[in-house]
Amino acid sequence: MTLGAGRQQRIATLLRERREGVLDHWVAAVLNTVRGRTTQAELRGQLAELYELVVQAMGEEDGTAAGELSAALQELSRTRARQGFSPSETAVSVFGLKDAVLHEIEAGGGTGVVVYREFASFSKDIDDLGLLTFETYARTREQVIADQAEQLLELSTPVVKLWEGIVGVPLVGTLDSARTQVVMESLLQTLVDTGSEHAVIDITGVPAVDTEVAQHLLKTVVAARLMGAECVISGIRPQIAQTIVALGIEFGDIVTKATLADALAYALERSGVRVGAG
Amino acid sequence: MTSPAEVPITSNDDVVRVRQVVRGLAAEVKMSLVDQTKVVTAASELARNTFVYGGGGTATVELVTNPATGRTGVKIVFTDEGPGIPDVDLALTEGWSSGSGLGLGLSGTRRLVDEFDLETEPGTGTRISVTKWTR
Amino acid sequence: MERVPILKIGDTLLVSIQIDLQDQTVLALQEDLAERIVQTQARGVIIDITAVEIVDSFIGRMFATIASMSRLLDAETVVVGMRPAVAITLVELGLSLGGVRTALDLERGMKLLDSGADLR
Known part of the structure; x- marks a missing residue:
């Protein structure tokens, strides 16, 4: 010009x-x-x-x-x-x-x-x-x-150690495909790095999921299994449960628990730790 | 590593060579480890198809840049002069495979890459071009 | 063609894959393993893929084949050390490795075989 x-x-x-x-x-x-x-x-x-x-x-x-x-x-x-x-x-x-x-x-x-x-x-x-x-x-x-x-x-996808051999991912907010993928990768890497055989994916803070996100969660669980680890999904809201059923997504034999506490108790039991009251 | 690199596929060993060339270039554009693994696996599947079904051919591996997004990526083109694929839609159907348990059909491979382009002519050959972009 | 060595530890056979597998090597490994299981009367097979950077459908199917085959020969197979990137890729590819048991690392794989009773 x-x-x-x-x-x-x-x-x-x-x-x-x-x-x-x-x-x-x-x-x-x-x-x-x-x-x-x-x-x-x-x-x-x-x-x-x-x-x-x-x-x-x-x-x-x-x-x-x-x-x-x-x-x-x-x-x-x-x-x-x-x-x-x-x-x-x-x-x-x-x-x-x-x-x-x-x-x-x-x-x-x-x-x-x-x-x-x-x-x-x-x-x-x-x-x-x-x-x-x-x-x-x-x-x-x-x-x-x-x-x-x-x-x-990066901030919103922390993978935390809950117990020896058990890691958790508390997911908060809307999950999109890209974010779910990041979670998936960092969770699996943490399993290897910490030698953990159990993972809890808590979606209490997730308001909704679509087909793609549900698929990503499923894939994470299957990939963890291929590596020799077990995932539990906790905190599925009623609306999300409805969505998953309505979308016809098979959760198959994936273990789900109502709360993070239940999921942790389950993972502890599976890894041979006894939890008792007093 | 040079780009484009042309790798002839005339034996089983060449499948491994294609994998190595693709991995080299994917690492060069700093693709994430997961994406590198995906594109190398896709290349491995397609190279084997080229050898087993196409009767051999070539793989051309090159670095590319998307003019719209400025992202870099790896593009691999497989060509053979084999019998071609008679029914492309069928070949891309989930879980379909023509060989004796080889390959997962092309649908699985297609999910591993960002762009997938297939041209085939019964009797004259097949050309499959795949691209994986850096994220 | 390179051959993958098969080591014997107690009644377990250990296969540690350290090379970029070509198809012929994979086929040879299947044959060698079948022979060694019978020869040594091994009860377990551990395939360590910690060093393996890619598993395509051919290699993935080898794991399933080895698992079914060794089961026929009364041995249990565990694949250990699969990298996250490899696992994600296999899931995306649509390969489930049905029936193959997996463990995070060699040590856990050995433990899994030792606790053997309920493996089937």
Whole structure:
């Protein structure tokens, strides 16, 4: 992209000659929205850099400065997204330049159709740059969300040791296919690492399951069996029991218990530990 | 390891060679251990099919990148000039297998990979292409 | 072709698979095992696959075949040390290894054979 393409000579001249005035206005407009999160000096530094690139981009032929400008804007936008700025706060950083230029045109007593026609064209270029920051902003936020989802996935699937030879996975929240798969893998690995022959999968905190998730749970139990370990599923809610039956999923000879405590008692008994009252 | 790598399948030993090449490339793109195992197992099944039913052929193993997601993966193409598969739908049916207890039909293998593409012509041969992406 | 060695410990035969199995080796192992069970009058067979990185349908079926065959010869088979990734893959593949007993590791496999009475 090139800026102006030689059709905005007056604006270009204005940007060069009234640099301080325009920049002052721009900084003031942006500072209003980002108050407290960045200092005036820092902001001025950032905007001055963009300003130089805008000026260069308007005077150039080959698009080098325009390329640098869009790279700088993307970088700014990424930083803002990560710092938690809102989309409009981020966009104002770019759009503020229009107001500042318009203000200078009017302050200079600018009349005449030509200068406003140029301004309209300039304004469109700035809009394009604004859209670019917007896209970058949205992409960055998506990345942040994806990263968080992944971290949450790791956090939400702990495999804990309940007793010597017995591990448990308390599942809480909605299970999707990806998460169930992660649980399955970490549970099986823990069986090997701890030499445990019993596992309790507790789904008390799971509000609902679909066919795919139920299948994943079944597969986990079968895979554990292939490795020489037994799984007990506990805490199946009434609605889930209904779903499983309605979906026609065979739980076959998989042991299920009402509560985690029952499941633990069962696993202890199977592993030869006697539990008595007193 | 070089990609693409072409492995001729003309004997039972070559099934093992296909497995090793696939594992090498899957490890190179840092595929998870479970996914590596799945794709190597799928390759093993298909390589054996190529040898036993297709009368031999080749496996071409290469690293690929999905332009949409930017993810990397391993793609393996098996080709033979054997008798082909007369009824593809039947061959992909759960639990179906034409040989004497060899293979689980293709349905099990298909579940181990992300993309599965089969072209066959009775009398001229079979081409099966599978891809596994990193997660 | 490599052959998988079969070790005898008491009345148990131990097969520890350390190589990438090719089909001929698998077939040879089945034959060798049948002979050794009869020869040694072994009561148990342990197949240790701790080092095995993949089990496809051919190898999986070998376990089932060995188990049925040794049962006919009055010996019980236990497969030990299957890796999680291998187990997940077998389940996905749809192979159940019906009838094959499994244990987490060699020690537990030995124990399982010792407690033998109710294995059938």
